[in-house]
Amino acid sequence: MMEVIKHFKKLSQIPHCSFDTALMKDFLIDYAKAQNYEVQTDKAGNILCSKGNPKICLQSHYDMVCMGDAPKIELFEEDGFLKGKNSSIGADNGMGVALMMQMMKQFDHLECLFTNDEEVGLLGANGLELKLKASRLLNLDHEDENEVIIGCAGGVDLKAELRYETKELEAQVYELEAQGFKGGHSGIDIINNVKSSIKEMAKFISKNKGKIIEFNAGERINSIAKFAKVLVCFENPPKENKHIKCTFLGEKKVKICQQSDKVLAAINAFAQGVRAYSKDLSIVQSSINLSIVKMQDEKIIFELFARSNVLEELESLEFETKVFFENFGFEVSSYNFYPPWEGQRNEFSDKVFEILAKHIKEPKILAVHAGLECGIIEKKQKLLCASIGPNIYNPHSTDERCELSSVEKMTQIVEEVIKAHQ
DSSP: OHHHHHHHHHHHTSOOBTTOOHHHHHHHHHHHHHTTOEEEEOTTOOEEEEESSOSEEEEEEOOBOOOBTTTSOOEEEETTEEEETTBOOOHHHHHHHHHHHHHHHHOSSEEEEEEOOGGGTSHHHHTOOOOOSOSEEEEOOOOOTTEEEEEEOEEEEEEEEEEOOEEEEEEEEEEEEEOSOOOOBTTTSGGGTOOOHHHHHHHHHHHTTOEEEEEEEOSOTTBOOOOEEEEEEOSSOOOOBTTEEEEEEEEEEEEEETTHHHHHHHHHHSOOEEEEEETTTTEEEEEEEEEEEEEETTEEEEEEEEEESSHHHHHHHHHHHHHHHHTTTOEEEEEEEEOOBOOOOOHHHHHHHHHHHHHSSSOEEEEESSOOTHHHHHHHSOOEEEEOOOOEESTTSTTOEEEHHHHHHHHHHHHHHHHTTO
8 A cells, every 4th residue: 555655645746737737648658668568648648558468457537636736735644544735635536546556566467548637528538549458447536445336427518608798987896705615526525515605605795785896716617616706896895704705995996797687696596516316326316516607808607517327317407507597698508528327237347346345344336426437438449347446535625635544455456356357
């Protein structure tokens, strides 16, 4: 386990935020070649490493969601967890990458696929042009050691845009800033009713009869909004609360958004969070997250991410969201649509489950309400797939932490899965 943590600590010092992964790509290529692996890449930035006659391929993505001070990451250990000082740490999915690096040192018959830009729409998997030799793929992007995953949610990005006009006038100007929000993964954490800084900010402004001057909130398309900073004018001083810090900037000449009421109404009326729950799988079945609100080039732009483990529900959620925002006068588009991975148990997933059960009490085999690349990759070529991973809590947030004892168990489990397929 210590070797895996050493690999991870080295990875954490290489910037690899989504869309800025060139240094990490070069590092992984050099590392694979140093272990005498044959290396191929494609236009999407994916890296396929093969050695010997592999029967199994390990797969992780090498980009991360950068929150707080990331990509500057200062790691520390506390109470059995690896954490970052005011930053996400990229255990999602850097710990999977670190596990793969260690397995590449230990085994002569192995294939490893490092995919790019997963966190921004599974772009690497969708653009994969490389052909695997192995017939079994073990994804290491899950975040609960008790589970073998054989299915995941599909997703679609949506963008709603509204042109706005301004009116210049003298006004009492306030800067509003969100405080105390946790953020988190819009698939894994959405069941916990995590508060959205966007929703809370809009509610605060409306209740205090404010008008928007500038509104910028949210971080990533697949994160529940934590950050929000807004300039607003109020006729009367607002009643500050624990979620919103108010700073009076004085009376100034400013440009008020003429569509302020419409924008606030759209945010307040939008149903954020879980839309359907699966009793059979005991997971969220469908959800939607209002991820980002920004004002630029005389446009108000909303970015949203819908998920569902059922294709028909995902298509309905996409359609309903378009209709909702169109009725407020927005132009709406959708992109990066990918269907759910509706996997089934097979001899490979059963073998992974059997090995997991040696190390974990009460293991489960199920689907997850998050995006995994297995479903996309298995549609490009015939594969038996499963997904596992160590305990990672609060990914996509500055509270992200990874349990060290779980990494140790997962190292042993991955070793045994590979040995069973040599």
